[in-house]
Amino acid sequence: MAVRDNVFRGPQSVAQYFDPESNPPLPLVEIPDRLNPFRKDGVRIYAKMLTCLPAQNVKSLPGSALHMLRMEPRAQSRKIAEASSGSTILSLGIIARVLWGNENIEAHVTNKKSMESLNLLRFFGIRPCLFAGLAQQEPTDPTGIMARLRRRTKECDDMVYLGQYDNDDNWKAHAAWTGPQILRQLPETNVFCTTVGTGGCITGTGVYLKAQKPSIRVLGVFNVAGDPTPGPRYYDGFQSSSFPWQETIDSRVEVSSASAYRMSMRLSREGIICGPSSGEALQGLLQYLTDLKRSGKLGDLVDQETNEISCVFTCSDLPYQYLSTYFEKLGTDEFPTIENEVTKHDLRWILDSDKALELLNATPDHELDKACIVESSLLSLSSSEDSLENPVGQHIRRGPTPSTLVIDLRSRNDFDTQHIPRSLSVPLPGLYPGLAGGDLFGDAEAVHMIWTAMQKWLLGTELSQSLFDAIRDQRPVLVLCYDGFTSQLGCSAIRKMGLEAFTVRGGFQALWLQTRKEEKV
Structure with a gap:
């Protein structure tokens, strides 16, 4: 009997809350016509x-307080597996x-489970214990995890194994x-339709319904072999069940995992929030009704009193733990x-040096300028193979057309030594070669320092005007730094302003070497 106003009080309040005798019946909700293609045939679902x-x-x-736990007194003080x-x-x-x-x-779980599921x-305070082999194992397999747990329970008095697959208190x-x-x-x-996992729901519900109303059809929905949906099993893996399901299940269908997930999502979007096993149940029911209609047997199900066909399927799970799989x-x-x-931060903003070079040289009609190198009296590149071959510093004449704005974050001295012609030198305070040991994103303090400096840097008069012009002219922006890491932050900040911004993997040095490589070809 449900408690008054659904309020649970006292030391046993939560236990009472979990007792179905203290709660009203679970909702039975007719699905929208959008999800019921047979509504015009007099079918209500x-x-x-x-x-x-x-x-x-x-x-x-069935799985806990109500039967299996209550019927096993030792579970109160022993490990439950x-x-x-x-x-x-x-x-x-x-x-x-x-x-x-x-x-x-203890949850004995296949080692193929995702970390999301294990977490x-x-x-919920449950300890995962991983096992190898098949993910879905036969309850009767003498070498399977369930057989091992049964043996351990007999050998050790400190553990209880309730065995959902062969525990009659389940169904x-x-x-x-x-x-x-x-x-x-x-x-x-x-x-009545439900997916079949342990077989407890379809067996127990079916036994009662058929005892009270023998005309009720019971439909079991199974996974397609090799295409699992979490919860249900495939038929061949279920037949060994010791539950009295043979007298209960009238028909069975198989549903692909994609169809199960899709129907679950459709139900959830219509306000009946449920997971893939629930979606599989409805999809299986619709497949069953389709087959009956094609064979001209749908009318056999019509209720003589209502002149309709009333179907019930179970929503047994929620979608949230499976979101990535959808x-x-x-x-x-x-x-x-x-x-x-x-505009989010992702790898598409980071160009390899050859792609960056294409961006620099692309004219509005996508023609490439011919590259040329001119000697300069500036210092040569440091720490590069190129500097050993060419002791004289060089400027890259192969420059961007007006269709690309290049922003160089390096120091003024390094910019003067070598830079992309027509690029804009806007040194970022605090930036120097080898910042954070070359691993910027591994140093939270360095990232904070750079990001903070960048907010002020963006407000500089010259830079602000250049970015405004780029927005007006719809020009892409290429951001350069020493190693390509700081420029990623700059790229993110500039994209937030509505510009298409990129950076170069490996920074200025990589772009320089790529240019020299192409000049030698």
């Missing part, structure tokens, strides 16, 4: 929001702490809560573009 459970995933129902990297172990970890203050939780476990929890809730909320249910699985055209993306 509802999402059972298992993500509204306190731990925000389906496993907090589970072969899981997601919903089950998160729920176990949270509820064990809530019920008993037990913080000794999520650590965030019985859904028979006790999920099934009754759905039928109480929507007595006209004709189809961008890997789906095309860039499925996401909004980032406005002003070119």
Whole structure:
């Protein structure tokens, strides 16, 4: 029975909050017509929001306080281990702490898991223990991680392994809560659909629904073999389950991971925020309905009282821990573009010396000027092979056309020694060769000093006027320094002003050597 006004008080407040008997039924939400191509066929589709459970995933129902933990008294004082990297172990970890203050939780996880997923476990105080081999292992495999955990539990009295894949308290929890809730909320249910991982949800919910209303169809949704979505399994890897699923599942479909992620994103954008396993459930249901319609059998599901077909699928997970995978699985055209993306700090601003040379010599019609070198009485380059061959300093005559503004941050002396013709010398205070030992971004104090100096530097009269002219004329800017690091900061600051700015990898020295190399060809 739900507590009054949904307020939980006292020493057992959090434990009570996790008890479904103390909460109202989880929401059952009809999806928008935009996501239901069969609405005109009299099909209504509802999402059972298992993500509204306190731990925000389906496993907090069977996976922890409600059955598996409560039915194992030793879990109160012993280490709890589970072969899981997601919903089950998160729920176990949270509820064990809530019920008993037990913080000794181990997640046995494939060593192929991303650091993002491992850090999520650590965030909740769960210790990841990595294993090698197949990422998804058979529960009955005598050499697999689950068999090893079962053996360790028998050998050591200090550990409890609840075994979500073969623990009957898993599916019985859904028979006790999920099934009754759905039928109480929507007595006209004709189809129940969920993805199949451990098999607990589809078995328990299906057992109850079929016992109360035998006409209900139960649809199991599986991964395509070799194309996993987190949570569900592929059919061949599930058949060995000891749960009584054979009497429950009427039909099964397989869904690709890309389709699962895409449908999850579509649901989330419509306000039903859910993860890839949930998207796979709806996608599988739509594939099932499509097949029935093509074969002329969709009408077999029509409810005699409502003259409609009412379908329920489960939303079992959230999208946030998988965000990076959405961008890997789906095309860039499925996401909004980032406005002003070119002005962020990225590698596209850093040109190799040959590309920088093309920029310097490009006229409006992209012709290249012929390069020429003239001798000068200035000092030669220091610390370069070129200086050994040419003791006389040189200016690079091959200069930019008016279509490019070159800003040189080096000291006035170094600029006078050698520079790009028609470049603008605007020395940056505090900048010198070898600043921060040649590793500017490894020295936070040096970066702060340079960035602070740069803010004042940008306000200089001559530079401000030149940048204003470049904005007016829509000219690109090339920023030069000694090694290419300080100029990256300058490039970032100038781009913030709305200019297209670049720098040279390796700085002025690299550009100089590239010029000499081309002159020798």
